[in-house]
Amino acid sequence: MIQSLMMTNAFIFLNGQFPSCKNFYDNLNIDSNHLFCADGGAKKALELNYIPKEVWGDFDSLDSNSLDMLKSNNVIIKTFNRDKDFTDGELLISYVSSLNYDKIYVVGGFGGRIDHTLTNINLIFKYSNLIFLDQLEKLFLVTPNFIINKNKNKRISFICFSDMVKNLTLDGFLYPLKNHTLHRGDSTCLSNIITEDTASINFTEGKLIGVLSLD
Structure with a gap:
């Protein structure tokens, strides 16, 4: 399985601000089989008609209807206690990094709380194949x-x-x-x-x- 993923890109939706332009997502050619979401990022995925492969989080940002829809589509859901040492995003990024994807594109990593944004940016130095995307820019190591x-x-x-x-x-x-x-x-x-x-x-x-x- 690892060999088959070597030149495949993963996508991670976090819980920050998302581009509003549909063409942005069309140009990414997102494959739901390689889409992972952290908590509220799953709601955005559903709004865009993506069914993610896995969703991780403490689910303080995801409504019950979205959670029910994920379960009905057999999405893998990993739940964490809110009192933990790492953010939902980093726990998920660490896991996806272990799957040996070529590149990991992160959408929704910016916006909202400035402490979360700065923490996400610094993850680039911990997981060197991360690329953060928004509608206007691409940020990378x-x-x-x-x-x-x-x-x-x-x-x-x-x-x-x-x-x-x-x-x-x-x-x-x-x-x-x-x-x-x-x-x-x-x-x-x-x-x-x-x-x-x-x-x-x-x-x-x-x-x-x-x-x-x-x-």
């Missing part, structure tokens, strides 16, 4: 020798999540860099533009997140 293909003319920003990112080099961008030290809080790498079909990012030390515009 950037590692040394990182390549971005087929996004020419797209806007992108790079944000430092450590004290500094050392020897940052950007090739294939409107504003290139060579062995630059990017400090936490610097705005140097906001709103760059990809100018080549293949663009590269390299650095020797630090934690870096990329935010790619989808419009």
Whole structure:
């Protein structure tokens, strides 16, 4: 089973804000067999006519009608006590990560409480194949020798999540860099533009997140 999932993408719906545009979901080509939801994210899945494979949570954000519909469709439901060490989202992300999916796309990870949003963003450094999506942007971990293909003319920003990112080099961008030290809080790498079909990012030390515009 693990082998069959190696190049398959998973989707996780959390309980944050969801894009309102139907085309956003159509473009994702979500397969319900690889859709997992945390608590209230399941309600959004049902509203979009997706029947998820599994739903995890303490179910403080899911109404009884939605829960009954999930049960009637034989959805796997894993219930947790509200008094736990991890959020519903992280428990689910940890589980899905163990299934060896190629990429895990998370929708509904932003919006609502700022503490949840910041916690979700930091999960990128714990589960490196996470990609957070909303209607306008894609947020992902950037590692040394990182390549971005087929996004020419797209806007992108790079944000430092450590004290500094050392020897940052950007090739294939409107504003290139060579062995630059990017400090936490610097705005140097906001709103760059990809100018080549293949663009590269390299650095020797630090934690870096990329935010790619989808419009």
